Amino acid sequence: xxxxxxxxxxxxxxxxxxxxxxxxxxxxxxxxxxxxxxxxxxxxxxxxxxxxxxxxxxxxxxxxxxxxxxxxxxxxxxxxxxxxxxxxxxxxxxxxxxxxxxxxxxxxxxxxxxxxxxxxxxxxxxxxxxxxxxxxxxxxxxxxxxxxxxxxxxxxxxxxxxxxxxxxxxxxxxxxxxxxxxxxxxxxxxxxxxxxxxxxxxxxxxxxxxxxxxxxxxxxxxxxxxxxxxxxxxxxxxxxxxxxxxxxxxxxxxxxxxxxxxxxxxxxxxxxxxxxxxxxxxxxxxxxxxxxxxxxxxxxxxxxxxxxxxxxxxxxxxxxxxxxxxxxxxxxxxxxxxxxxxxxxxxxxxxxxxxxxxxxxxxxxxxxxxxxxxxxxxxxxxx
Amino acid sequence: xxxxxxxxxxxxxxxxxxxxxxxxxxxxxxxxxxxxxxxxxxxxxxxxxxxxxxxxxxxxxxxxxxxxxxxxxxxxxxxxxxxxxxxxxxxxxxxxxxxxxxxxxxxxxxxxxxxxxxxxxxxxxxxxxxxxxxxxxxxxxxxxxxxxxxxxxxxxxxxxxxxxxxxxxxxxxxxxxxxxxxxxxxxxxxxxxxxxxxxxxxxxxxxxxxxxxxxxxxxxxxxxxxxxxxxxxxxxxxxxxxxxxxxxxxxx
Ligand SMILES: Nc1ncnc2c1ncn2[C@@H]1O[C@H](COP(=O)(O)OP(=O)(O)O)[C@@H](O)[C@H]1O
Ligand SMILES: [Mg+2]
Numbered sequence: 001x002x003x004x005x006x007x008x009x010x011x012x013x014x015x016x017x018x019x020x021x022x023x024x025x026x027x028x029x030x031x032x033x034x035x036x037x038x039x040x041x042x043x044x045x046x047x048x049x050x051x052x053x054x055x056x057x058x059x060x061x062x063x064x065x066x067x068x069x070x071x072x073x074x075x076x077x078x079x080x081x082x083x084x085x086x087x088x089x090x091x092x093x094x095x096x097x098x099x100x101x102x103x104x105x106x107x108x109x110x111x112x113x114x115x116x117x118x119x120x121x122x123x124x125x126x127x128x129x130x131x132x133x134x135x136x137x138x139x140x141x142x143x144x145x146x147x148x149x150x151x152x153x154x155x156x157x158x159x160x161x162x163x164x165x166x167x168x169x170x171x172x173x174x175x176x177x178x179x180x181x182x183x184x185x186x187x188x189x190x191x192x193x194x195x196x197x198x199x200x201x202x203x204x205x206x207x208x209x210x211x212x213x214x215x216x217x218x219x220x221x222x223x224x225x226x227x228x229x230x231x232x233x234x235x236x237x238x239x240x241x242x243x244x245x246x247x248x249x250x251x252x253x254x255x256x257x258x259x260x261x262x263x264x265x266x267x268x269x270x271x272x273x274x275x276x277x278x279x280x281x282x283x284x285x286x287x288x289x290x291x292x293x294x295x296x297x298x299x300x301x302x303x304x305x306x307x308x309x310x311x312x313x314x315x316x317x318x319x320x321x322x323x324x325x326x327x328x329x330x331x332x333x334x335x336x337x338x339x340x341x342x343x344x345x346x347x348x349x350x351x352x353x354x355x356x357x358x359x360x361x362x363x364x365x366x367x368x369x370x371x372x373x374x375x376x377x378x379x380x381x382x383x
Numbered sequence: 384x385x386x387x388x389x390x391x392x393x394x395x396x397x398x399x400x401x402x403x404x405x406x407x408x409x410x411x412x413x414x415x416x417x418x419x420x421x422x423x424x425x426x427x428x429x430x431x432x433x434x435x436x437x438x439x440x441x442x443x444x445x446x447x448x449x450x451x452x453x454x455x456x457x458x459x460x461x462x463x464x465x466x467x468x469x470x471x472x473x474x475x476x477x478x479x480x481x482x483x484x485x486x487x488x489x490x491x492x493x494x495x496x497x498x499x500x501x502x503x504x505x506x507x508x509x510x511x512x513x514x515x516x517x518x519x520x521x522x523x524x525x526x527x528x529x530x531x532x533x534x535x536x537x538x539x540x541x542x543x544x545x546x547x548x549x550x551x552x553x554x555x556x557x558x559x560x561x562x563x564x565x566x567x568x569x570x571x572x573x574x575x576x577x578x579x580x581x582x583x584x585x586x587x588x589x590x591x592x593x594x595x596x597x598x599x600x601x602x603x604x605x606x607x608x609x610x611x612x613x614x615x616x617x618x619x620x621x622x623x624x625x626x627x628x629x630x631x632x633x634x635x
Contacts, residue, residue, distance in 0.1 A: 005505075005506065228505065231504065231506070232492060232504045232505070233501060233504040233505040233507075235489050235492065235493055236493065236504050238482070238484060238485060242483060243480055243482060245443070245464070246482070248465050248468070249441060249443075249464055249468055249474050250468055250493060250494055250499075250549075251465050251468035251469040251499045251553070252465060252499050253465045253499065253500075254465070256500070257504075260501045
């Protein structure tokens with residue numbers, strides 16, 4: 001059954017993109033480690049974690065697209081799941097520091113010593129173990145998504161109202177994580193990491209490995225999403241997106257369909273966050289900023305929502321553009337981003353990928369998901 | 384006769400159903416019975432409450448008052464849309480509602496009677512029997528040639544047929560069909576009547592329609608609704624000869 005689903009998931013395009021990502025996951029680290037700096041194909045040291053970060057953003061956009069592009073749930077709080085995965089990883093990295101902190105406390109991280117903690121808060125237990133932390137990277141976002149989705153979808157909160165409460169969710173977490181007595185380092189967050197699984201986190205080989213891990217995780221996430229959207233459940237999700245109440249009258253439990261998509265999406269976002277933190281070296285409450293979550297929506301819209309490849313391209317391209325642009329005119333990035341969003345909404349409503357495939361197959365129409373109407377969902381027609 | 388006895392052996396049993404919207408009484412003490420393998424045609428002026436009645440049966444609207452029973456024993460007023468659909472009640476909407484961004488084939492796959500759960504849908508793989516059934520339905524509703532087209536590209540009449548096909552795919556015990564021939568040509572209308580009569584040999588159907596020649600073709604029992612309750616019942620001849628029906632519906 002699984003092999004059957006995998007086979008179905010691997011349509012030509014997905015297979016190529018997954019392969020391409022895997023090639024990049026191997027090629028970039030190798031070109032960094034083994035090519036001499038004089039070689040034009042050499043990847044400089046600073047670029048490895050930078051590109052690795054883009055891969056985690058691409059994964060985050062892919063996660064959002066699963067719920068927004070396919071299931072019609074416009075989450076404006078997906079940054080929260082990313083940040084929670086990041087914090088779980090950050091907690092492990094903090095405990096890995098051990099007695100090498102400024103205060104040399106073998107158990108307590110520096111910020112706790114500084115804030116006069118006498119003992120480790122109970123929820124920090126277990127995070128000295130990588131695999132426990134890895135489990136939490138998955139479980140914590142999943143649990144939050146499940147609890148949130150359970151209530152929201154059951155009470156049939158949809159559309160703008162749902163978007164607003166997802167935004168409120170991430171904002172509430174932002175405020176909570178800002179507080180020093182939450183035990184997550186407050187404003188400063190978690191940083192000064194030393195090593196991961198015993199390897200120096202700054203070392204070139206570690207960064208290369210993290211990049212490769214990000215690429216592999218992205219390719220796997222793509223396969224999982226592809227498996228879902230190409231199954232009958234994927235058709236049900238699109239049905240929910242396009243005509244929710246009609247789907248109910250066919251006997252589907254819409255709330256369960258949404259809950260499934262939302263939880264899977266949160267898990268993918270959490271894993272992306274966990275890969276992001278060791279590559280950027282810090283996690284702090286700003287990751288919960290509502291504006292971050294809105295940026296994810298823009299990456300997805302730019303790349304093409306309702307296509308699995310689109311958000312990956314959008315996540316990488318927009319953030320690559322951001323790196324270049326902010327190096328050049330740092331104060332104007334938000335204007336550029338806003339302008340980009342307006343441009344895409346007006347002129348490329350299907351995003352880059354949707355527009356290109358649209359041109360490609362305009363002669364022989366295929367059931368590619370219509371990803372138009374970014375800002376104006378079809379009125380529900382089930383009277 | 385006790386109420387329980389009355390319900391016994393019915394497919395659909397509405398008794399004294401009332402519902403108001405902002406003080407406006409859309410249904411007023413409405414009572415209707417449909418037997419197994421029986422077709423009932425419902426006529427009546429716009430705003431009579433015909434669609435609202437279907438909303439109540441399918442769980443979209445809750446009645447303020449009255450009983451709604453399916454199959455003689457299941458109280459529909461306690462269940463939600465998905466549960467009611469899974470009991471075996473299928474509905475075609477007044478405004479044809481198909482999944483526009485999906486193909487005709489996929490619309491039928493979605494409707495096909497199969498386990499509706501998340502994980503069952505995730506691992507679903509069309510069996511040979513499923514494919515054959517869909518091909519059969521496509522032939523019945525004459526859409527074989529369009530099976531790979533998006534539902535959005537169909538004409539209004541074809542969407543109606545696709546939705547009837549989806550009803551067939553659901554394999555329900557009771558079909559609620561709201562204005563099925565709106566937007567159809569005369570010959571399509573005649574075909575639809577034939578198809579519904581064929582279906583009614585084994586299932587119960589409630590058809591709402593304004594088109595009198597279509598209702599005549601159905602040749603079923605007729606109920607005329609007005610202002611949320613039954614105005615007249617009987618054969619089409621009896622109902623259309625009823626002076627109240629003439630005054631409040633046909634005569635307009
Ligand atoms: N959800 C609703 N909210 C408010 N009014 C409604 C609602 N549904 C139906 N109505 C009103 O109830 C009356 C009956 O409508 P309907 O059942 O659609 O009539 P019919 O299908 O017989 O033409 C109409 O006046 C309509 O405006
Ligand atoms: Mg109506």
